Amino acid sequence: MIEFRDVSYVHQNGVKALDGVSLRIGSAEIVAIVGENGAGKTTLVKHVTGLLKPATGDVVVDGQDTRKTSTAALSRKVGVAFQNPDHQLFSESVEEEMSFALKNFGFAPELVEQRVRWGLELFGLEEYRKSSPLVLSGGEKKRLTLACILAWDPEVVILDEPTVGQDSIQKEKLAGTIRMLTSSGKTVVLVSHDIEFLWPMQPRVVVMKGGKILGDGPAPELMQDKRILEAARVAQPQLVEFGECLRERPEVPFADPLEARRWVEKSSR
């Protein structure tokens, strides 16, 4: 679905933001991209929809080369939720805001209405239908931008730091939405620092540093690789660290506290 073939990209100031990146993301996957600030995560995301074009190498999305396709066309298939909702909200009402992309993508009016209603319901924003998006709280704005994207039903959804500034209740809801997306066959790509949020989802993890991919594999495998985690300055999930400190390490690291507790129960018999 998304393929990076030996992609390199250099910023205007000469810094190499991507250095020989090769990556393949298929359908119905959940992928987490982790790494410190400046590792190249956002640059990578911008290449997927052609906002940035590679200096060398190719980026192919659903068979189309991003150099030859417009960002709008690529975005129809890959929805990107950027970190700052204030960079995109502009309409007079929430319902207009939600129909913006749908109209751009050529959805018929009845379908637009249907999708808007669905999105508002899913994210609990119906009461704000006629309100201005600019008066919503930070958390509500983030939900709105995600609702806008899901309304046009892209096959891939990329979320850039979705948990920043969110409290635990909002994060739970977000996790639920992500589960719903993956169970309906969509691919979700999460760029995030919040290892504790990512870990229970057991995603495929891609670790980046200095524009390179240091590791790419299932979460249990990568989160136990101290060498890669150290090099990339990525924290280890607390439960993984806990498991490693036990004299008898569990075969599979604990995905959540319940698993850990069950293991303790079993092993004490």
Add this chain to the structure above:
Amino acid sequence: MADILEITGLSFRYPDSPKKAVSDFSLSVPEEEIVVLAGPSGCGKSTLLRTVNGLIPHMYTGEYSGNVKVGGVEVKESTMRDLAQKVGFLFQNPENQIFMFTVERDIAFGLENLGVPRAEMRDRVDEAMRLLEIGDLALRAPHELSDGQKQRVALAGVLAMKPRLVILDEPTSLLDPRTAAELVDLVGRLRRELGTTFVVVEHRLDLLVKVADRIVVMNEGRKALEGTPEAVLFGDEAEAYGVTIPSVTRLQKMLAADGRLPLTGLLSPAELARALEGERR
């Protein structure tokens, strides 16, 4: 030691709002304490912070009742000039509080405004840069800096005013975990070296638990919970208020409920593993 901050029965309502942003809030903070203020979005944290440094009522008007005293003096009776030298405020977005084109000049901004003589200004700017370890950035421009560096510059500008109380508004939101941990260590160090009191608004409690003396949780303008980090995180109510309980702490609570482990203090993953093995022997 006297309380540096005393809030008594504070209520505040913005002019065009039907309900109060802060409702009958009381809090006493002794000197050199690090207090973490948490709570769901819209709970009134931002408003509360602004009543402490004086933006409310000096810049924002509204229905104000109750008292806020900093260093024994009422905020509503002080000038912003006096308050700026007692209370420092590090806003959430580092970009929108750096005015000058050169780092060292921005750090001096507050001092220039106060008419501090040049020689003393120079010393205080150098001292602030030393404390935050940004001496090498002195002549750089803000747009050349990373978010973490911008934040240190903004904090240096605040510390140059030599405040006794510093407010940090969600300081780790833009930082990656390692940089965030470094900031937390820095706050601890500043408290030790300067004796400054800190009030930190944060969602990411797991990072702050190391240095926090107390956690206060707000909800709908009121104080919902208050206590030591252990008391709040081990309690059952925090989660209802959107406080993120770290995974290892949730596990610790479960194991304690099972009777495997007494709840003695917040443990790190390694400590929990050792404690568990210790108990099982």
Add this chain to the structure above:
Amino acid sequence: MMWLSGGFIFRRGTSVYHRLDPRAKLLVSVLMFATTLLVRSLYELAGVLAFMIAVSAVAMVLKRVARTMLFTAGFSVVIFVLNFVFTRNLETSLLYAARFVAIVVSTSLFFITTSPDELEQVMKTFRLPRDVVFAFVTAVRFIPVMFLDTIQIMDAQKSRGLELEKGNVLKRVRNMIPILIPLVVNSVVRSGELAEAMESRAYGAVPKPTSLVVYRTRTTDKLVAVAAVVLFVLTAYSFYFVFPAQIL
């Protein structure tokens, strides 16, 4: 869009020109501007442009200035056409168009070599009120930030299917609304945050604030200023008395 940034946003430099007192740099640009207005033939204009190129080379900003010249030339085609339609005179039209380029370049040269701090210093010398100076310098300091914001906004809206490159003039103008509104809103929010930060750091506490940095004028600066004035006078003289009156 990018050429605007190349033409007017300050970037740090180490050349001799960059290190001049900003008032000297201002003088040079003002005199260049004035000379351009006195020009009455293409030869004279060519001379002025050559001088500007020479100064740009000394200031090590030649590439940026050349790009600004090219893009401004593109715009000046409109001036050329309008002039030609009304006067039917090839030379005058060309002269007016080329003068526009020269004017833009003389202004650009000042802004790309002068930092906001230096701008502040210049404005203070003219005894402008403190609030005006502060507002102006802060605005300039945030130009690169707003530029970055605009790019991020464009990225976000393109990702919602907004096609900025397609459509007739009317549609393209309409398509700017999703870009302009967030930009304006963000600027307003930013002003609010800046105001809070200013208050919190005692802005306005004292009528005469002190200054961390002192600016001293060196002999070099004075020499450059004098040289610039002398050159200007000589050039003006030669335009009017040495070379016969040309086109204008």
